[in-house]
Amino acid sequence: MLNFQYYMPTRLIFGPGTLDQLSDTAHLPRGTKAMVVIGESGVMLRLGYLARVQGMLSKQGVQTIIYDKIRPNPESDAVDEAAAICREKDIDFVVGLGGGSSIDAAKAIALMARNPGKLWDYMQSGTGGGQTPEHPALPIVAIPTTAGTGTEADPWLVVSKSGSATGEKIGWGNDSTFPHLSIVDPALMVSLPPKQTAYTGMDAFFHACEAYLATCRQPASDMLALEAVHLIAHTLPEAVADGDNLEARTVMAWASSAAGLCESYSSCISQHSLEHALSALHPDMPHGAGLVMISKAYFGFLAAAGEDRLGDLALAMGDTLQEDLDEDVPGVAFLDALDALIEAVGLGDEKLSDYGVTREEIPALAETSLTTMGHLFDLTPVSMSMDDVVAIFEAAYE
Numbered sequence: 057m058l059n060f061q062y063y064m065p066t067r068l069i070f071g072p073g074t075l076d077q078l079s080d081t082a083h084l085p086r087g088t089k090a091m092v093v094i095g096e097s098g099v100m101l102r103l104g105y106l107a108r109v110q111g112m113l114s115k116q117g118v119q120t121i122i123y124d125k126i127r128p129n130p131e132s133d134a135v136d137e138a139a140a141i142c143r144e145k146d147i148d149f150v151v152g153l154g155g156g157s158s159i160d161a162a163k164a165i166a167l168m169a170r171n172p173g174k175l176w177d178y179m180q181s182g183t184g185g186g187q188t189p190e191h192p193a194l195p196i197v198a199i200p201t202t203a204g205t206g207t208e209a210d211p212w213l214v215v216s217k218s219g220s221a222t223g224e225k226i227g228w229g230n231d232s233t234f235p236h237l238s239i240v241d242p243a244l245m246v247s248l249p250p251k252q253t254a255y256t257g258m259d260a261f262f263h264a265c266e267a268y269l270a271t272c273r274q275p276a277s278d279m280l281a282l283e284a285v286h287l288i289a290h291t292l293p294e295a296v297a298d299g300d301n302l303e304a305r306t307v308m309a310w311a312s313s314a315a316g317l318c319e320s321y322s323s324c325i326s327q328h329s330l331e332h333a334l335s336a337l338h339p340d341m342p343h344g345a346g347l348v349m350i351s352k353a354y355f356g357f358l359a360a361a362g363e364d365r366l367g368d369l370a371l372a373m374g375d376t377l378q379e380d381l382d383e384d385v386p387g388v389a390f391l392d393a394l395d396a397l398i399e400a401v402g403l404g405d406e407k408l409s410d411y412g413v414t415r416e417e418i419p420a421l422a423e424t425s426l427t428t429m430g431h432l433f434d435l436t437p438v439s440m441s442m443d444d445v446v447a448i449f450e451a452a453y454e
Contacts, residue, residue, distance in 0.1 A: 060274035063231070064320060066198075066209060068238045068313065072302055075199065075241040079112035085195030085236050087148020090118050093138065093162040095126045095154050103247055105201065109153055121145060123165070126154075129225060129339040130161040132175045133218035139168035139175075142194065149195040149236070155256070156205025156214075156343075159198045163213040163233040166193040176217055182224045182428035183217065192232030201244045203295075203308040204256025204344060206263055206316020208238035216336050223336030224428050227328070234320075242302060242309040250296045253308075254401040255344030257292040260284060260312040261397070262347045266325040267318035269358070269365055270435045277322035280314045282372045287311040289373040289393070293400040325436040327354045329429035330448065333421045334413065336428075341411040348403050351394060353451035359387020361438040366390040373397070408453050418449045 067083050078084070090113060094100040101107075110120050123138040138161070142150065147169060152162030168175050170191040177185035198208040207213075211229035248256070264284035267277050288311045295304040331346040359366055367386025373393040398404050413421075422445040426433065433440055 085149040142169035195236040203312035209316030225336030263315035267322035
């Protein structure tokens with residue numbers, strides 16, 4: 057029996073050239089002071105995107121300050137520092153400009169700007185304090201420059217705990233951390249290098265796959281998930297090969313946002329729990345790379361357990377016919393299509409050991425997966441024990 061909730065409060069402005077609407081949109085949050093959150097790499101400055109955003113906000117009568125200490129895997133200390141600046145400067149809203157890390161950090165900063173204590177006081181798992189924020193976040197504007205996380209269309213923020221010896225990278229959010237306004241301009245994404253295009257695109261792909269398999273799925277998430285899987289399977293190799301192809305970038309931008317909507321209506325499952333353990337312990341590992349490197353072992357486990365919805369995903373990818381599924385195990389068809397996609401986007405040679413992962417770390421990684429993001433295991437269609445998680449990591453390591 058169907059039983060679900062549907063809630064999407066974000067206004068999303070989509071299409072090439074839509075960033076220009078920032079200068080005159082009536083949907084900007086009220087206020088005259090904004091913090092713009094960007095990554096520490098300086099890419100937003102070099103490409104001129106930061107200056108464009110500041111200039112357009114200025115036309116709307118909004119003064120801006122910049123926070124530029126966000127790492128590829130954002131850390132809680134940076135969030136707490138930026139939130140304190142927001143309180144000191146009486147910031148009215150927060151703008152996340154860049155990849156998913158900058159936007160996730162902007163969400164966390166906006167929440168902490170209105171609540172006392174530290175971000176980790178409010179994390180609901182791991183060593184988090186489990187507190188409930190008393191006040192909603194400041195309004196958030198999301199301007200993604202990558203097609204991957206879909207964070208412009210969901211309330212979730214992913215942050216690593218600063219100084220954690222074992223590595224804690226946890227996703228969390230509430231209704232107030234949905235962006236107030238998201239501007240998705242695919243023209244901002246043509247500058248993304250091929251490797252990063254592949255990493256972020258595969259992140260969106262797995263968001264959609266996991267949302268389709270999650271036990272909390274609903275009709276809207278199913279439709280969007282299959283749409284995103286289909287589009288990514290057919291378009292990501294083209295976007296990787298020719299980053300200047302604006303049509304491919306536009307398709308990928310929509311697929312990423314669609315997969316982000318899936319995360320609002322459904323959820324990721326435990327593949328993300330495993331990956332968060334990896335990139336928390338090895339923060340130089342791109343999130344998409346981690347997902348790719350564990351994906352064959354992870355979905356192989358689901359296939360061996362008889363998860364038949366993998367067949368739908370194989371059909372959506374387009375290289376499988378229904379009669380093939382009738383004659384074969386559905387999961388095998390998906391695994392074959394997944395392998396082909398990973399090769400087509402140039403990630404077939406990625407290895408966990410390249411990022412410093414050792415076999416000796418695997419038991420600790422498994423334990424972290426189950427303790428810091430354990431709630432995603434509850435939404436996974438197949439039950440997984442500690443031994444199962446260890447076995448998946450072992451297979452991925454091989």
